[in-house]
Amino acid sequence: xxxxxxxxxxxxxxxxxxxxxxxxxxxxxxxxxxxxxxxxxxxxxxxxxxxxxxxxxxxxxxxxxxxxxxxxxxxxxxxxxxxxxxxxxxxxxxxxxxxxxxxxxxxxxxxxxxxxxxxxxxxxxxxxxxxxxxxxxxxxxxxxxxxxxxxxxxxxxxxxxxxxxxxxxxxxxxxxxxxxxxxxxxxxxxxxxxxxxxxxxx
Numbered sequence: 001x002x003x004x005x006x007x008x009x010x011x012x013x014x015x016x017x018x019x020x021x022x023x024x025x026x027x028x029x030x031x032x033x034x035x036x037x038x039x040x041x042x043x044x045x046x047x048x049x050x051x052x053x054x055x056x057x058x059x060x061x062x063x064x065x066x067x068x069x070x071x072x073x074x075x076x077x078x079x080x081x082x083x084x085x086x087x088x089x090x091x092x093x094x095x096x097x098x099x100x101x102x103x104x105x106x107x108x109x110x111x112x113x114x115x116x117x118x119x120x121x122x123x124x125x126x127x128x129x130x131x132x133x134x135x136x137x138x139x140x141x142x143x144x145x146x147x148x149x150x151x152x153x154x155x156x157x158x159x160x161x162x163x164x165x166x167x168x169x170x171x172x173x174x175x176x177x178x179x180x181x182x183x184x185x186x187x188x189x190x191x192x193x194x195x196x197x198x199x200x201x202x
Contacts, residue, residue: 054115056081057125065112072096072107075122083123083152087181094180095153097160098122104160106179123152126159135159138197144189146182154180154190162198170195 049064056079063078072089075081075098084107087095091109098107099121126133135155138144145151157180167173173194174187182190 050113052112052116054117055119057121063112067111067113069112070108071098071100071105071110071112071115071120074112075107075120081122081124085149085152087150087153092181093150093153094157095150097153097156097180099156099160102160102163104157121156123156126155133159134200135162135193135197138193139190142189142193142196144186144193146184146186150180150182150184154182158190158194158197159201162194162201166198167194 047066047068050067051062051064052074053060053062055061056075061079063074065074065078072084072086075084076086084098085095086108087093089096089108091106094106096107097104099105099119100110100115101118102121126136132140133155135158139151139155144154154177157177161167161173161176164176167176170191173191177190177194
């Protein structure tokens with residue numbers, strides 16, 4: 001015998017549609033311990049801003065930023081330094097690499113507030129006037145780029161790598177640059193450029 005009659009009700013007299021509808025509504029209610037209700041979202045603009053003062057490419061700059069703002073977004077949106085690229089925004093591609101106090105960091109994973117009173121160098125700060133940095137020059141001479149989106153991060157990471165200590169082989173260069181992805185697969189030219197540049201870098 002079919003437990004449901006023509007209107008979709010079972011023996012209990014409750015329609016299936018009403019049960020499913022009520023279940024969907026129940027699932028939409030946040031499940032919090034003790035029957036507590038979810039707190040309303042904080043109104044936009046209610047976060048107290050923090051002041052960041054840093055030396056960026058040799059120039060003193062300052063900005064009031066959300067304490068959750070990344071260095072990447074602050075460089076691009078507050079200080080107009082768009083040479084630093086936003087790639088994955090998850091610290092996996094290396095396109096956003098900059099230097100903080102001379103060490104390479106992923107700016108998408110670095111809070112802007114943490115660079116207060118520190119020195120930041122971006123791709124815009126490598127050249128001296130019209131004279132390119134040896135690593136920039138080597139990337140051009142070795143044709144170590146194609147679309148160019150990852151290039152600023154590759155160069156900043158390469159400069160930082162050499163400053164940490166010169167690589168002794170091409171394999172070591174590949175290993176130490178493994179955090180920087182080139183989707184155009186210009187890796188042979190990148191390795192050649194780094195090998196050349198580190199010979200003349202101080």
